Amino acid sequence: MKKLAAIILAAMMTATALTACGGSGGSDGASKDSGSKSGTINVNIWDSNQQKGIQEIADKWTETSGVKVKVEVVDWDNYWTLLEAGASGGTMPDVFWMHSNTAQMYMENDVLLKLNDYIEKDKIDMSKYYEGVKNLYTRSDGNIYALPKDHDTIALLYNKAVFDKYGVEYPTDKWTWEDMYEAAKKITEDSNGDIYGMAMNTSNNQDGWYNLIYSYGGQVITDDHKGTTIGSDESKAGMEMMRKLLTVGAPQSVVAETGTDSLFQSGKVGMITQGSWMINSFFTAENHADYAWALLPYADRNGNGTCEKEERWSAYNGLGWAASAATKDPDSCASLIEYFCSEEGQKLQAEKGVTMGGMTGVSDAFANAFEGMDIKPFLDAENYSLYFRPYTRKTTVWEDALQQAGAFLDPWQKPDDAALMAKACDNAQKIIEDAIAAE
Amino acid sequence: MKQKAPKAKRTKAQKREAIWALCFIAPTIIGLIILNFYPAIDTLWQSFCKTGDFGKGNIFIGFENYAKVFVAEETWHSLWNTIKYALIEVPFGVVIALVLAVFLNKKLKGTSVFRTIFFLPMVCAPAAVAMVWKWLYNQQFGLLNNIFGTDIAWISDPKIAWISIGIIGVWSVIGYNMVLFISGLQEIPGDYYEAAEIDGATGIRQFFHITVPLLSPTTFFIVQTRIIGALTIFDLMFMVMDKTNLALENTQSIVYLFYTYAFTNGNKGYGATIVVFLVIFIMIVTFILQRVEKKLVYHP
Numbered sequence: 001m002k003k004l005a006a007i008i009l010a011a012m013m014t015a016t017a018l019t020a021c022g023g024s025g026g027s028d029g030a031s032k033d034s035g036s037k038s039g040t041i042n043v044n045i046w047d048s049n050q051q052k053g054i055q056e057i058a059d060k061w062t063e064t065s066g067v068k069v070k071v072e073v074v075d076w077d078n079y080w081t082l083l084e085a086g087a088s089g090g091t092m093p094d095v096f097w098m099h100s101n102t103a104q105m106y107m108e109n110d111v112l113l114k115l116n117d118y119i120e121k122d123k124i125d126m127s128k129y130y131e132g133v134k135n136l137y138t139r140s141d142g143n144i145y146a147l148p149k150d151h152d153t154i155a156l157l158y159n160k161a162v163f164d165k166y167g168v169e170y171p172t173d174k175w176t177w178e179d180m181y182e183a184a185k186k187i188t189e190d191s192n193g194d195i196y197g198m199a200m201n202t203s204n205n206q207d208g209w210y211n212l213i214y215s216y217g218g219q220v221i222t223d224d225h226k227g228t229t230i231g232s233d234e235s236k237a238g239m240e241m242m243r244k245l246l247t248v249g250a251p252q253s254v255v256a257e258t259g260t261d262s263l264f265q266s267g268k269v270g271m272i273t274q275g276s277w278m279i280n281s282f283f284t285a286e287n288h289a290d291y292a293w294a295l296l297p298y299a300d301r302n303g304n305g306t307c308e309k310e311e312r313w314s315a316y317n318g319l320g321w322a323a324s325a326a327t328k329d330p331d332s333c334a335s336l337i338e339y340f341c342s343e344e345g346q347k348l349q350a351e352k353g354v355t356m357g358g359m360t361g362v363s364d365a366f367a368n369a370f371e372g373m374d375i376k377p378f379l380d381a382e383n384y385s386l387y388f389r390p391y392t393r394k395t396t397v398w399e400d401a402l403q404q405a406g407a408f409l410d411p412w413q414k415p416d417d418a419a420l421m422a423k424a425c426d427n428a429q430k431i432i433e434d435a436i437a438a439e
Numbered sequence: 440m441k442q443k444a445p446k447a448k449r450t451k452a453q454k455r456e457a458i459w460a461l462c463f464i465a466p467t468i469i470g471l472i473i474l475n476f477y478p479a480i481d482t483l484w485q486s487f488c489k490t491g492d493f494g495k496g497n498i499f500i501g502f503e504n505y506a507k508v509f510v511a512e513e514t515w516h517s518l519w520n521t522i523k524y525a526l527i528e529v530p531f532g533v534v535i536a537l538v539l540a541v542f543l544n545k546k547l548k549g550t551s552v553f554r555t556i557f558f559l560p561m562v563c564a565p566a567a568v569a570m571v572w573k574w575l576y577n578q579q580f581g582l583l584n585n586i587f588g589t590d591i592a593w594i595s596d597p598k599i600a601w602i603s604i605g606i607i608g609v610w611s612v613i614g615y616n617m618v619l620f621i622s623g624l625q626e627i628p629g630d631y632y633e634a635a636e637i638d639g640a641t642g643i644r645q646f647f648h649i650t651v652p653l654l655s656p657t658t659f660f661i662v663q664t665r666i667i668g669a670l671t672i673f674d675l676m677f678m679v680m681d682k683t684n685l686a687l688e689n690t691q692s693i694v695y696l697f698y699t700y701a702f703t704n705g706n707k708g709y710g711a712t713i714v715v716f717l718v719i720f721i722m723i724v725t726f727i728l729q730r731v732e733k734k735l736v737y738h739p
Contacts, residue, residue: 081702084493087493088493088494088495089493089494105492105705108492109492109493109495111493201683202683203681203682203683252683252685253578253592253595253596253685254578254579255683256595256681256683256684256685257577257578257579257592257594257595257681257684258577258578258579258580259681263579266580268579394704394705396703396704396705397704397705397706400682400699400703400704403682403683404682404683404687404688405685405687405688409683409685412683413685
């Protein structure tokens with residue numbers, strides 16, 4: 001019996017060690033960061049593409065402040081585990097990025113440094129920042145917990161070599177989603193399915209099918225972040241267009257295994273939609289000379305043949321620079337954040353090709369940062385309509401559910417079945433409403 | 440019970456010895472308490488709570504999480520997926536490893552080279568192993584389909600994806616099982632085989648009538664630890680299966696489900712309940728195994 005007890009205990013420990021690993025792994029990492037020698041600010045980000053640029057801007061700040069800055073990259077998944085562990089009682093990095101997925105949770109629990117006093121003292125004009133990004137990091141009581149770091153938009157990426165080979169004309173700013181369908185159809189059919197005209201996965205939401213819903217007049221999350229119209233006729237019209245595109249695009253089984261970016265880069269796909277945060281990865285790709293960007297297509301809802309402002313929509317999202325409420329040196333942290341988000345810092349960020357700015361009117365230099373690749377469509381998207389990336393208090397709960405079976409994964413499997421897509425929209429409406437109700 | 444009486448009249452030397460003994464095992468005990476016992480108890484507590492953000496504001500809700508977990512179809516589906524995985528990994532992992540161990544236990548040239556090769560998967564990081572297999576299995580560009588000229592969706596076809604995952608599991612665990620078997624084989628005295636040879640027993644007869652019974656304590660140990668290991672499988676599914684993979688529903692293990700709830704969706708309480716559910720299941724399995732141990736294991 002003693003042996004049995006020992007084995008049961010061992011079994012229990014193996015299973016619970018899973019939880020232990022999550023927790024302890026996180027706090028180990030965090031305590032490493034907390035070794036902040038006085039005079040060094042630890043900065044954590046998740047995008048290694050940006051590390052060099054951010055470090056250079058931070059070094060510029062060090063020249064005047066004398067405080068050293070160390071920028072460390074932690075990949076996206078571990079970033080949030082680490083940050084959460086830090087906020088739950090460990091030590092957070094001093095300065096770090098915030099994202100719309102989690103910002104509300106962090107702001108409500110007072111784990112971020114309140115920036116209002118600094119903004120007032122240094123007379124920072126908050127109206128210069130993008131509205132959606134600014135609002136995201138402002139709590140309902142007016143407390144500001146992060147300054148807008150950047151913004152991103154979505155554009156259409158196409159492979160000129162594929163278009164040339166099948167004699168299809170390149171995308172233009174006059175393209176509707178129907179035009180995209182025709183072009184994709186020609187490529188897929190002329191190549192006998194060897195190359196797909198387009199590819200989009202259910203996980204390409206912000207950079208993909210969300211934009212169709214908005215183009216056709218629907219909303220994934222309403223402006224008050226308390227509801228959705230994803231089951232409305234407008235949204236269904238958008239997703240019906242999506243379904244049509246899928247009938248001439250790469251099948252779901254293909255995109256789930258290989259990923260749309262890899263398919264595109266291996267020349268198997270003619271068009272994908274992508275966000276501006278991915279430019280660098282295509283700019284540095286092997287065949288980048290073949291790649292070109294275009295505005296996202298629009299939906300000619302009134303049928304007059306021209307694109308009105310509210311017929312072309314691109315999602316935009318923006319990160320925020322936030323600091324830990326428990327940092328040893330809040331003044332320096334706030335000063336660093338202010339520099340990152342000052343006109344000077346923002347212009348540097350654009351020039352170095354890190355990202356477009358969180359401030360309006362500082363991003364022109366960004367277009368020239370990628371020699372030989374025209375990325376102006378990302379900036380031009382702002383001449384039409386932008387919607388802020390749909391978020392609620394716990395975004396991932398419904399966002400993940402929408403990508404999986406029971407929601408849009410079903411019609412993605414069988415794009416020929418129009419009724420299935422309409423049903424998925426109804427299911428999605430319920431999933432989002434239930435998730436918001438449970439928040 | 441026997442130790443209790445002399446406890447009262449311990450000599451000074453004995454006391455000192457006990458204190459020193461405690462000091463020496465203190466690092467391990469403290470480590471166990473902080474890294475294992477405390478999280479275990481905390482997990483149990485959280486399973487009765489609607490957990491708040493950042494570990495603050497947990498509200499006690501009794502068995503509400505349990506009611507949801509037990510009713511949810513996905514819990515049972517994931518448990519079944521996990522069992523299916525174990526049904527591949529444990530038998531094949533044990534049988535193949537046993538056969539290899541018997542061959543590599545012979546005095547042949549290059550055994551140590553082969554032993555090293557078979558043990559290598561154990562040294563590789565599981566995440567790296569999974570990534571490599573993911574690309575081997577890839578339908579468009581994968582090596583498997585290219586070599587065999589097939590067009591099989593190894594990891595996206597719900598009907599076969601669980602087998603593909605199981606194969607990775609078997610491949611990763613063979614080396615470890617094999618080493619344990621070899622050490623077990625070396626404990627078997629050579630006289631038995633000599634005697635059997637004189638009596639005219641063939642190699643196969645020797646294997647089934649000497650090796651298998653005398654190795655059964657080792658086999659039982661491996662089976663038991665591998666069952667527990669297979670029931671807590673997570674990294675394979677996590678690394679190989681994309682979130683939008685149609686076969687995910689039919690392959691996600693119960694720990695994967697726990698990860699989704701606890702870490703992706705931030706619902707720690709519900710996640711903790713899934714873990715406790717798994718612990719209970721493992722306890723039942725272990726209990727049954729202990730019962731059958733006496734019947735299956737040969738005690739000379």
